[in-house]
Amino acid sequence: MWPYLIRRILAVIPVLLVVSIIVFLMLRLTPGDPASNIAGDAATTEDIAKLRVQLGLEEPLPVQFAIYIKNLLRGDFGESFYYKRSVISMIGDSVEPTLSLALFTIVIACVIAVPFGTLAAFKQGSWLDRIVMGFSVVGFSVPVFVIGYVLIYIFSVKLDWFPVQGYQNLSEGIAGWAYRLILPSLALSVIFIALIARMTRTSVLEVLNEDYIRTAKAKGLSQTRVLLKHALRNAAVPIVTVIGIAIAILMSGVVVTESVFVIPGLGSLTLDAIQGRDYPTVQALIILFSVVYVMINLFIDLLYTLLDPRIRY
């Protein structure tokens, strides 16, 4: 267990290194001079040249890279070009809405998807199965912003049950916070319900064909026991995997959802930063998202060892 743990944690390093190299190269090798972008249209050539020196862009690429890595290792992500604030503190301010949205979404998705996926597998070919499968195909295909606008139009504009947009901090009351999160997280959860339900169904179906299920039946166990104790327990690893994938790709959906519902989270921050070519912020955000992705994968791998005794490392 411990050697595995250490090995697995160390394996994170090359991935993060590759990510930082990609980010570094992306920001420097794509056409367009950051300095002239930052300086704006009114800047003179001299201004830009001055800025280039200031930003360290005149140094050779390897030197820039060394400085960049050194700063990353120190946890120094620099200062936003735009807001002249430390990037870290800006990220800190935007974490809460994003985290709340992600948490709501994933809880809704799991609570709906896992039971329905399991039932669909158990009653393969039934009307319930067809509905679940049908929903999962449609759920994959409707873009989150379309769902978002449909929900807003029905529940906010027409029925006036929910506010159209916006976010309320948790510190201002849990009821208001939850109330404003319902629509955005419902919109975002559709695709994850589709994904998780389908994966749950597939894994349970696969497990139901295993020899040990036949053994369990040959022991005269009841259907519920066969399903819960034998099938679901064995299907847990692929289900957890797909929930992990869902959490990891949740970040992409968050950007869009935050934009539709005007939630001041990391997604909105990213969008503003990219459009404003606020390099330090973009850099920090991409690295942050990647770290989250890598950590979730790590966590899932560790969870396997609890779920499946065969996995020994």
Place this chain on the structure above:
Amino acid sequence: MQTDQSDIGDSLIDQSVEGDNVRKQAPLWSRLLRSPSVIIGGLLLVFIVSLVPSAKLLTSLDPTEINPRNRNKPPGAEMVMKNDSGERYTLTSRMGTDKLGRDVFTRVVYGARVSLIVGLSVAIISVAVGLFIGLIAGYFRLADAVIMRVMDGLMAIPAILLAIALVSLSGASLFTVIVAIVIPEIPRVVRLVRSIVLSIREEPYVEAAISVGTPTAKILYRHVLPNTIAPLIVHGTFICGSAILLEAILSFLGVGVPPEIPTWGNIMAQGRDLFQIHPHNIFYPGIFLTLTVLAINMLGDGLRDTIDPRVSREF
């Protein structure tokens, strides 16, 4: 010679399910046509694709023509138009107009073109590049270590972020949008191809080919490559669907194809601020976008169930 029993009977009688053995079965086309997903998805797709060549027949208007007189008309309203000789006439706007007075129906019809171009080119490019890299990674150990680390790194960055960053850094154009969507798709194709190569190279028939002296390049071409085709067709279909979605998202967020080009994402982006009063700007392109992606996904599901049940749907 021993009695020859068909494999179907054998496997049923032993109550064992044989793995990948090719069974005697109906030809591929007839099996495909028996799948409801393939038929519904296919027909829907034929409808959407047919919008592209018939755009000029469906509408006489220019999708980019700004007409302040016709701003924000609801669906079914009359538009006042001027023909070349300056005479005025009225036309019914089927889906209303946007805040610049452009006909939404016309823009939606022309928008299909961009979506389909993006979907198809992203699918073809990412499958081709991913296949090439995946074959190398699967067959050559040294290359594998390096390639897979890079792929892991690319996978770690959320696809939308990567695409947004690439587009906004290199300037919005149809070409950069396609490249920006291709790059995050490649690692997934590489992983798929690599896993197929790794499992096929353990097959006894590949070892038999090695022992009759077949060179590596020929083994890859003859014995490994054919096994990747079915899964790649299926995976390529799904890529096509998600590329169309991603293009719409990028345009919607304002970091995609330049706003003057009519795309479904752009139409929706321009309808955002007046959404509560004029929801048609968002709903009509949204419906077409959804139907297109749905058609492609259904086709993909049907293809997968028919030609390659092993591919699972992953992101």
Place this chain on the structure above:
Amino acid sequence: MATETQGPELSEPILTVENLTLALPKNADRRFAVNDVTFTVLPGEVVCLVGESGSGKSVIAFAIMGLLAKALTVESGTINLSGENLLQCDEKRLRTLRCTRMGMIFQEPMTALNPVMTCGEQIDEVLLEHTELGAGERTKKVLSMIAEVSLPEPERMYRSYPHQLSGGQRQRIMIAMALILEPDLLIADEPTTALDVTTQAQILHLIKELQSVRNTGVLFITHDFGVVAELADKVAVLKQGELVEMDKTNRVLSDPQHPYTRMLITSVPKHEPPVKEPIASDAPVILKTEGMNKRYVSRTFTFGKTEVAAASDISIEIRKGETLGIVGESGSGKSTVARCITRLIDVSKGKILLTGTDIAQAPQRDLHSMRRKVQIIFQDPYRSLNPRRTVGQSIVEGPMNYGKSRQEALKDAKELMNLVQLSPDVLDRYPHQFSGGQRQRICIARALAMEPDLLVADEAVSALDVSVQKQVLELLAQVRDRMQLAMLFITHDLRVAAQVCDTVAVMSEGVVVELASAKELFSNPKHEYTKALFKAAPGRDFKFAEFTT
């Protein structure tokens, strides 16, 4: 042993299967999986259902348990378990009967146990479902049952997960599970087929012992006449779903009435090597290995490296026209040797002299000329041919790699098809149109097309039914003699080795423990392991194919 146990005749049968007919789905090759089968099992009696693959023997077992695959339907007949027709029972009643009145054990003890539950929990579940016992009593009973199937340290076994046990131990857990409630009937579906021969002997012994103590009736399904001779009181022979013969074991084995039974029994290879002319001592040596080693090293950067020796210090020699057999149980390293010699894997140390040239450390690019001299036939006929290429394409691939034109290669391929007793007209067909035995013949043709000096057969007949096995073995012997091939024959089956090999090497844990001529090894084994192996071979004392009439 199949002795004259008296007594059971007098009592009522516990299981009566009458005119059982099971229909296959419409698109299958025949209408019925099982057609009009009738037999009984008495208390304390072991009845063997024997048949080749596709005979329908397992289907009968599943029909009795009520676990028939959905594609199969009961057409007619009855299955009576102590007077109750199981085919009339609803699912609830069947559940009550399972494990209390009828228990079942399966072929693959690895996959038949739930990997995420401890063995103890899995046995305990039976008691939980079918009895009113409290937790403490249940645990006590489970532990005593684990002890009864002769597993060491019952407490540890209770807490173990299936993957932590050996195949034999897992099968014992299965037996404990099936017998803990002392059912009247035990159905065993090829329970020893996946096990090594020594383990098989122990499991057969255990079943026999428990069965006679409890007076359990056993329906034992097998394809192996050795096992039948060892275990059965009565034997029923199935051919394509029909019961062709049923009687006391001794009678059927020594005086089979039906030609099919007769053919099956004659196909069982004998335990004694046939008299063969010895290989001339001046015949050229084709293959010689000196101290060949294969180690697997797994490195972890935290805790150094661990080494596993898959094969150590292998020194063997094969002359032209000679067959060297390597016999061993799973994990003995016999296949590793085959794969080293064919250079499908790299050799760690030692020499492999192929007609005098050392190829052990030759780099990949120098192997091209060596490849044509050594050809290999694999175990699984279903995976040895590329399903997407015609048989002809597979056969001509090799010769064309060495510069033959397609026409020439195809002409030779046609002749080879004649040689392996297949029609030359089928070269443009795909592998799925052939049966397992035919595919193995095609693989032999593919190997022979290279005109090799050495043919390596890695368990080449193990996946085949006994009658097909016999034909393929005859074919191999024929081509060896005609083409004067040197042959390396890897097998786990002593009987097969006895029939084809001139010399036999016995391997255990990566080492050759005994190497002698077949004649000497089989008549006078020296090493303890060889002796144990011989002793475990089922039905060893029975002289097959020496019929009284």
